[in-house]
Amino acid sequence: xxxxxxxxxxxxxxxxxxxxxxxxxxxxxxxxxxxxxxxxxxxxxxxxxxxxxxxxxxxxxxxxxxxxxxxxxxxxxxxx
Amino acid sequence: xxxxxxxxxxxxxxxxxxxxxxxxxxxxxxxxxxxxxxxxxxxxxxxxxxxxxxxxxxxxxxxxxxxxxxxxxxxxxxxxxxxxxxxxxxxxxxxxxxxxxxxxxxxxxxxxxxxxxxxxxxxxxxxxxxxxxxxxxxxxxxxxxxxxxxxxxxxxxxxxxxxxxxxxxxxxxxxxxxxxxxxxxxxxxxxxxxxxxxxxxxxxxxxxxxxxxxxxxxxxxxxxxxxxxxxxxxxxxxxxxxxxxxxxxxxxxxxxxxxxxxxxxxxxxxxxxxxxxxxxxxxxxxxxxxxxxxxxxxxxxxxxxxxxxxxxxxxxxxxxxxx
Numbered sequence: 001x002x003x004x005x006x007x008x009x010x011x012x013x014x015x016x017x018x019x020x021x022x023x024x025x026x027x028x029x030x031x032x033x034x035x036x037x038x039x040x041x042x043x044x045x046x047x048x049x050x051x052x053x054x055x056x057x058x059x060x061x062x063x064x065x066x067x068x069x070x071x072x073x074x075x076x077x078x079x080x
Numbered sequence: 081x082x083x084x085x086x087x088x089x090x091x092x093x094x095x096x097x098x099x100x101x102x103x104x105x106x107x108x109x110x111x112x113x114x115x116x117x118x119x120x121x122x123x124x125x126x127x128x129x130x131x132x133x134x135x136x137x138x139x140x141x142x143x144x145x146x147x148x149x150x151x152x153x154x155x156x157x158x159x160x161x162x163x164x165x166x167x168x169x170x171x172x173x174x175x176x177x178x179x180x181x182x183x184x185x186x187x188x189x190x191x192x193x194x195x196x197x198x199x200x201x202x203x204x205x206x207x208x209x210x211x212x213x214x215x216x217x218x219x220x221x222x223x224x225x226x227x228x229x230x231x232x233x234x235x236x237x238x239x240x241x242x243x244x245x246x247x248x249x250x251x252x253x254x255x256x257x258x259x260x261x262x263x264x265x266x267x268x269x270x271x272x273x274x275x276x277x278x279x280x281x282x283x284x285x286x287x288x289x290x291x292x293x294x295x296x297x298x299x300x301x302x303x304x305x306x307x308x309x310x311x312x313x314x315x316x317x318x319x320x321x322x323x324x325x326x327x328x329x330x331x332x333x334x335x336x337x338x339x340x341x342x343x344x345x346x347x348x349x350x351x352x353x354x355x356x357x358x359x360x361x362x363x364x365x366x367x368x369x370x371x372x373x374x375x376x377x378x379x380x381x382x383x384x385x386x387x388x389x390x391x392x393x394x395x396x397x398x399x400x401x402x403x
Contacts, residue, residue: 047099047100048098048099048100049098049099049100049107050169051098053169054107054116054169057169058116061175062120062169062173063116063117063120063168063169063173064114064115064116064117064118064119064120065109065114065116066114066115066118066119066205066206067112067113067114067115068086068088068106068113068114068115068204068205069088069204069205069208069233070086070087070088070204070230070232070233071084071085071086071087071088071106071113072084072085072087073082073083073084073111074082074083074084074085074094075082075083
């Protein structure tokens, strides 16, 4: 076998390995993306309110400060 | 720091102090969940009841319609996105407490109140107290909702509700996740619970081209309605117009809506309507038994109601609804 043929064969097998690695990486990325997408739907990112602004709006009568129904306390000092 | 879990809707938002839920209007203040929009509607109008759409509920009547800012879904094609996707501190809100709402509705010649435009689920306490007061004073209540609510609060609210139009947005969980930020199953549960009460239930399905217009999916939805809710439940297919994040999509072709209506009828549904589209065949109510014209409509206007005590004047078949 000539050197040229040998290097071609090596290149081809290396290429296959690289291709398989890429496919595995692509699969992992897709799975991670899917996971993050589901999390976005099921556990939407909560947003902190601007308390000063909310208090001003409540004071001005444009917003209410009414106790809501249908909720529970999770736990005291719960790390978020 | 006290975290709370909101159990009003299936999102079940867990909120640390000073955080608000996905709905934008419920927040954790010092370990207590508060509503920012009780008695603070940002939309107050008098509408024909046909606009909700409710076609089997007091046809031709005027309905006092209110909404607050916020929504627990994120529909990419929402027609009312300017208030549904807005924080309540950014909208122009009125003070209209339940005790003032009822006399205001009456003064405007209305016999019923619609909790509509955004979604009454997110202003649950305001809608609940208003519904109770309205009933006490002889008025009726209509919910226009996506039905994305937990079972317990729903069951508590329903005895005070007389009619509902539930927006069944599609019939795949994928559509709900991708396009609306929700799930299909809780909505189906809401429909099943509502159908077992004596309220008037109507369903709207807004057909978005290329997203929920697959005839196979439409057939599955209609079959599910017929088998689980009954063939009397009115179904409105509504035409999509470009809104919110889907401004580049064309409006739904008329042929798609007509095909959907035919599919629904072939699955046995007796009252099928097309919305946002002028088509006399699908905006009137006909007797499912003898075919007689019962309610003639032109757009949201009712030309004539021929029903007698809720029955067809020709064959006396009882027609689903409150007339």
